Amino acid sequence: MDKDIRDLLLDDDLFDPFDDEDEGEAVEVVSEDGSDDLIGAPLEERPQEEAPALPPEERIAKLLEEVPGQKRLMLRLVDYCREPKTGVEMDAYTEELQEHCYSVYSPVVLRELLEGAGAIEYLTDEDPQDAAAETVAASETGAADGEAGVLPAAAAEASADTVDPFACGALLVPIDEAKVCHDVMVEGDEEVVLDFLEVEERQPGVWVATAAGCAAVDAVDDVADTKELLGKEPQYLDIYHQILDYCAEEKYGRSAKEIDNLVNDSPLLQEPRRYSGYFVSRLERQGALEWQGGWCITKAGQAVIEDYEAQLNKEVCHG
Secondary structure: OOOOOHOOOOOOOHHOOOOOOOOOOOOOOOOOEEEEEEOOOHHHHHHOOOOOOOOHHHHHHHHHHHHHHHHHHHHHHHHOOOOOOOOHHHHHHHHHHOOOOOOOOOOOHHHHHHHHHHOOEEEEOOOOOOOOHHHHHHHHHHHOOOOOOOOOOHHHOOOOHHHOOOOOOOHHHHHHHEEEEEEEOOOOOOEEEEEEEOOOOOOOEEEEEEEHHHHHHHHOOOOHHHHHHHHOHHHHHHHHHHHHHHHHHOOOOOOOOHHHHHHHHOOOEEEEEEOOHHHHHHHHOOOEEOOOEEEOHHHHHHHHHHHHHHHHHHHHHHO
């Protein structure tokens, strides 16, 4: 007779979900150096090392490196802010620069990026609350010297009618009586005098280039950068100069197709295979060309051509 399968199972090997028997406390193994203490812990609970704040010069350089396509535009915005500019002026100038520069960055985002990097800063008129902050600081200083509760003379002399009951902390900040207006409201047979403070509309702040921002603009030398580019690829020197000369001949610049037809069939570009875009993009990055509805030569590019021609004439004369 076959045995019942239940007779082949040991009760001790079966899992009982209702078994409350303690089998001993689990021993937590912790490494001596504490490196495994946070294994499995949520990310937000793990210690985070705060990176040291970079100086503005390094932040600006990093920003320009991260968005090379916007480098020229950003530097022009910083240069534009050497004199204080309002937000409206900044918006108008940015949109002017972006007319031929298709960008996903709005004027506001560009300002935020430059401000975060320390290239420009937003300045406003002195905040009226600054006086209150100074009063608080003076009071705290007095308390630290054992003079707790002693108000500055200006605040002590102010009467209850000329102070703001909603001032920060326990201090009462003097209010200019000339700015307090009075109005009478009639409720039945009773007249109620209402006092309220007339708030003046604050003038908008201005954007100003920082010293680090101006230094970043001044450090750019498009002529030297373009010459350095040409020096690194002497085998393509003739191609670079052909493109620069060709774009200089047309006031409104040349189309990409026109430049393609100019150089793409050159024997110099067959091995390795190169196309005009390779050279145009490099000349643009160095500031020798810019897109204005067509590829136009810049002042830096024109200076490079003139310097090259002067050298050729000098060699011919001495030859």
